[in-house]
Amino acid sequence: MKLSSKNIETRLDTVYDAIVVGGGMGGLSAAIYLARYGLKCLVVEKGRGRSFWMQDTRNFLGQDPTVPGRDIIQHGTDQALHWGADFLRGFVESVTDEGETFAVNVKIGKKDDVGHSLRSKYVVAASGIMDNLPKLENMQNVYDYAGYTLHVCMICDGFDMWDQRAALIVNTEGQAHAAFVLNWFTPYISVFTHGLFEASVELKQKLAEHGYPLYEQPIVKFHGENHKLSGVELADGTLVEATTGLVGMGSHYHNEYLQGIELEYSGKNLVTNEMCQTSHDRIFALGDLKQGLNQVSVAVADGTLAATQIWRTIRRASEPRKWEANIKVPAQL
Amino acid sequence: MKLSSKNIETRLDTVYDAIVVGGGMGGLSAAIYLARYGLKCLVVEKGRGRSFWMQDTRNFLGQDPTVPGRDIIQHGTDQALHWGADFLRGFVESVTDEGETFAVNVKIGKKDDVGHSLRSKYVVAASGIMDNLPKLENMQNVYDYAGYTLHVCMICDGFDMWDQRAALIVNTEGQAHAAFVLNWFTPYISVFTHGLFEASVELKQKLAEHGYPLYEQPIVKFHGENHKLSGVELADGTLVEATTGLVGMGSHYHNEYLQGIELEYSGKNLVTNEMCQTSHDRIFALGDLKQGLNQVSVAVADGTLAATQIWRTIRRASEPRKWEANIKVPAQL
Numbered sequence: 001m002k003l004s005s006k007n008i009e010t011r012l013d014t015v016y017d018a019i020v021v022g023g024g025m026g027g028l029s030a031a032i033y034l035a036r037y038g039l040k041c042l043v044v045e046k047g048r049g050r051s052f053w054m055q056d057t058r059n060f061l062g063q064d065p066t067v068p069g070r071d072i073i074q075h076g077t078d079q080a081l082h083w084g085a086d087f088l089r090g091f092v093e094s095v096t097d098e099g100e101t102f103a104v105n106v107k108i109g110k111k112d113d114v115g116h117s118l119r120s121k122y123v124v125a126a127s128g129i130m131d132n133l134p135k136l137e138n139m140q141n142v143y144d145y146a147g148y149t150l151h152v153c154m155i156c157d158g159f160d161m162w163d164q165r166a167a168l169i170v171n172t173e174g175q176a177h178a179a180f181v182l183n184w185f186t187p188y189i190s191v192f193t194h195g196l197f198e199a200s201v202e203l204k205q206k207l208a209e210h211g212y213p214l215y216e217q218p219i220v221k222f223h224g225e226n227h228k229l230s231g232v233e234l235a236d237g238t239l240v241e242a243t244t245g246l247v248g249m250g251s252h253y254h255n256e257y258l259q260g261i262e263l264e265y266s267g268k269n270l271v272t273n274e275m276c277q278t279s280h281d282r283i284f285a286l287g288d289l290k291q292g293l294n295q296v297s298v299a300v301a302d303g304t305l306a307a308t309q310i311w312r313t314i315r316r317a318s319e320p321r322k323w324e325a326n327i328k329v330p331a332q333l
Numbered sequence: 334m335k336l337s338s339k340n341i342e343t344r345l346d347t348v349y350d351a352i353v354v355g356g357g358m359g360g361l362s363a364a365i366y367l368a369r370y371g372l373k374c375l376v377v378e379k380g381r382g383r384s385f386w387m388q389d390t391r392n393f394l395g396q397d398p399t400v401p402g403r404d405i406i407q408h409g410t411d412q413a414l415h416w417g418a419d420f421l422r423g424f425v426e427s428v429t430d431e432g433e434t435f436a437v438n439v440k441i442g443k444k445d446d447v448g449h450s451l452r453s454k455y456v457v458a459a460s461g462i463m464d465n466l467p468k469l470e471n472m473q474n475v476y477d478y479a480g481y482t483l484h485v486c487m488i489c490d491g492f493d494m495w496d497q498r499a500a501l502i503v504n505t506e507g508q509a510h511a512a513f514v515l516n517w518f519t520p521y522i523s524v525f526t527h528g529l530f531e532a533s534v535e536l537k538q539k540l541a542e543h544g545y546p547l548y549e550q551p552i553v554k555f556h557g558e559n560h561k562l563s564g565v566e567l568a569d570g571t572l573v574e575a576t577t578g579l580v581g582m583g584s585h586y587h588n589e590y591l592q593g594i595e596l597e598y599s600g601k602n603l604v605t606n607e608m609c610q611t612s613h614d615r616i617f618a619l620g621d622l623k624q625g626l627n628q629v630s631v632a633v634a635d636g637t638l639a640a641t642q643i644w645r646t647i648r649r650a651s652e653p654r655k656w657e658a659n660i661k662v663p664a665q666l
Contacts, residue, residue, distance in 0.1 A: 029394045029630060036392060036492040038518070059369060061362045061633045062396055062405040065412070072395040079398070083492070155641060159369040159416070180653060184644075185371070187654035211656030274607075274625070292607070293641060297362060300394045301634030308488060308626060311517075320513060321520035326544030 003088040005108045008116050016040045016120035019104045021092045024049045025296045026286030027126030028076035029303025035083035037311040042086040044106055050128050055147040060296045092257045122310050126286040127254035134169055134194050141222055148227035150245040158185040167232050167242035171196040175248040179212050190240050194219050266291055275309035276302045336421040338441045341449050349373045349453035352437045354425045357382045358629045359619030360459030361409030362636025368416035370644040375419040383461050388480040393629045425590045455643050459619040460587035467502055467527050474555055481560035483578040491518040500565050500575035504529040508581040512545050523573050527552050599624055608642035609635045
């Protein structure tokens with residue numbers, strides 16, 4: 001059922017089997033499975049996640065490559081509701097482990113100061129990441145290209161950059177080394193630091209050896225039309241030709257609500273086992289929040305695995321359902 | 334490109350980066366990724382695999398739950414071709430490890446006695462399994478219900494069996510224990526051995542304690558209409574009411590072509606690492622052939638992982654592409 005501030009009161013006494021934080025590709029897959037296992041689950045989706053911004057979904061089997069992420073999300077949301085999941089547009093502020101259950105504090109709308117405390121046996125962290133983009137005075141100029149010809153994922157979109165003039169925009173020395181992977185798809189790479197760090201002599205030399213120019217001035221404007229990039233303008237007036245771009249500036253991890261709970265991380269990524277279970281046996285993590293490839297197909301499989309493991313555990317701890325009418329007293333055996 | 338006996342000669346000198354054995358959910362996902370990594374790949378599909386028989390695809394994000402598996406397969410085949418993969422309707426007879434490459438012997442059509450030897454650096458085993466079904470004199474009577482109301486996968490279709498009269502058809506004592514999982518979805522379970530094994534006293538007692546009747550006579554006919562099961566008729570004339578069924582009779586693994594190569598198995602399943610690599614570092618295994626859940630979403634993610642790992646290895650061993658026009662002689666640095 002669709003929940004909102006108007007009917008959330010009906011769920012304050014519910015103990016969900018699982019609350020899924022994030023209604024993107026992984027979270028919705030988990031919700032569809034959980035619902036079809038007959039488990040009580042709630043998806044809390046804040047809106048405008050990474051896949052919402054995907055203008056096309058190139059690599060996901062069964063989808064046309066021009067399908068935007070938001071269409072798949074809408075379809076999945078409808079499916080999850082259809083099979084019996086609850087769905088709430090809201091923001092998870094915190095998760096507190098109360099032993100047998102979690103208290104999940106959710107704010108609904110910007111004016112919700114206190115929030116609502118919901119309870120669940122399991123938490124599925126599916127809130128993903130958001131790529132950092134270069135900050136320009138006019139951010140609309142960035143959004144005009146991001147997700148179209150200015151990409152954030154080489155695995156997803158490298159093919160579409162093939163042999164093009166590519167701008168690689170990075171904010172650390174480490175990210176700049178993506179040039180030496182991107183060159184699988186195109187050798188015509190210009191590297192931009194956006195003035196955010198000073199490249200080492202070693203990096204400068206390696207780039208020069210490969211013929212990849214390095215621009216250390218801040219970017220002031222992207223040029224192009226109809227979402228098609230044509231160039232990058234720098235603070236000193238330089239205009240660098242680029243028909244495509246890759247932004248490698250790290251990501252924001254939407255995992256603040258887990259900060260009160262001790263969990264094992266590898267860098268920023270949650271460590272999980274083969275069923276997406278974190279080091280806390282009642283918290284699962286999917287997709288981009290955990291280690292592994294940031295791909296739609298992986299997040300969708302993660303949802304399958306987490307939901308199945310939650311079902312197995314709940315099922316094994318449940319009383320078996322007997323066909324009472326058929327049970328014979330021992331003497332009759 | 335679509336290949337056939339008419340144009341296969343054009344590929345006899347090709348060394349593919351990867352030959353994907355099986356064009357089901359996993360194999361097609363792998364092919365789409367491989368092609369979009371710019372790698373030369375060939376999918377060999379024998380036809381009529383497990384997902385071809387799926388009359389509906391309940392749990393796969395982004396698909397309507399009534400979509401038959403064959404529609405997704407057709408869509409994925411078109412996509413793989415669109416991105417540049419080769420596709421051949423044929424049967425892989427054998428794979429021989431020649432050191433740097435594999436020789437993959439493929440027969441095209443039933444009259445092809447000798448086969449064609451194709452070569453690749455990597456082999457992706459995505460040929461899946463096929464569920465064993467009860468053998469009746471009139472197999473059409475089985476096919477009328479299999480995939481509709483007579484299921485083979487509890488995770489996929491348990492929800493659709495909820496509180497129904499369910500026939501559980503098994504061929505071993507071990508499989509009969511599925512009753513004690515299926516009872517999550519319905520307690521109205523009748524267990525059928527189809528006369529294939531004799532149930533132990535312990536099993537009989539446990540079933541009786543749960544109220545699940547056991548029928549040890551061979552099945553002679555499924556009753557119902559329009560693919561909707563209504564009952565199971567036994568050799569002794571008994572008619573047992575059942576509006577749904579689950580067949581747990583094991584599966585045939587389509588992996589005969591790998592028999593000449595030493596690989597690590599767990600039971601019948603190939604052991605793989607987190608990137609679907611088998612114990613042979615140039616052979617990958619996807620979906621139902623490997624350990625893990627037999628789910629569409631998992632197979633599709635497996636294709637992503639295997640293709641990505643193959644790309645990484647090939648890329649790392651390749652000469653980097655330089656932007657020659659920009660390379661300065663050291664003195665100018």
